[in-house]
Amino acid sequence: MAPMISMPVLRKLAVICLAVLVAALVLFITTAVVFAQPPKMSAIEAHSATLNGDLIILDIRSPGEWAETGVAKGAWPVTMHSPNFGPNLQSIIERYPNRSLALICATGGRSDHVATVLEQNGLSGVIDISEGMSGNGIAPGWISRNLPIVDVTVARGKHTASMLKKD
Structure with missing residues (x-):
């Protein structure tokens, strides 16, 4: 037993x-x-990679934020708030398949979130410029580092006029 x-x-x-x-x-x-965390890059590294032609930066902030601070020189103003965000992102990826893609927002919160969601949905390697345009408690940001900035109309005219859907 x-x-x-x-x-x-x-x-x-x-x-x-x-x-x-x-x-x-x-x-x-x-x-x-x-x-699941996306790769991170500093504003200085992103600026250098953009100058070398290795990186496309998407500024995913709102049009009001672009108007207030300007856009990082070389960045594409592609707001995450647009219903055309997905198609615009796909268009850029298809047109520039050999370039890395990075996202920037004000402080790194939205860019991290969007990069993470993209990673979870099969689009790996999207880089988060984690300090953003305005900086956060960890790093000063694109603006405080005195990296070049252009008016949103210049950025839109240079990068998006022919290939992105209007909002």
Whole structure:
């Protein structure tokens, strides 16, 4: 006859098993979140890569933000708030398949979020310019680094007139 295990011992085993499962789940989720993070780049690195022709920067802020601060020289003003954001992004990727793509916003929050969502949906390697135009608590940003800025009309005229859908 098999030995009997008392109910208190079974409860302890169940609690221990549950705790191990919860810990494993937390570890799995944490690891998945860490690995799902998009690559990061500083404003200085992004500016240099743009000058070399290796990188396309999309400024995903709102038109009001572009008007207020200007747009990073070389960046394409392609607002994430437009219903045409997806088609415009696809058009750029198809036209420039050998260039890396980076996103910039005001402080790095939106660019990180959009790059992460794109990564989760199969578009890997989209770079987050994590300090943004205005900076954050970690880095000063494109503007404070005195990197070149152009008026939004100049940026729109140079990059987007012929290939992006109007909002």
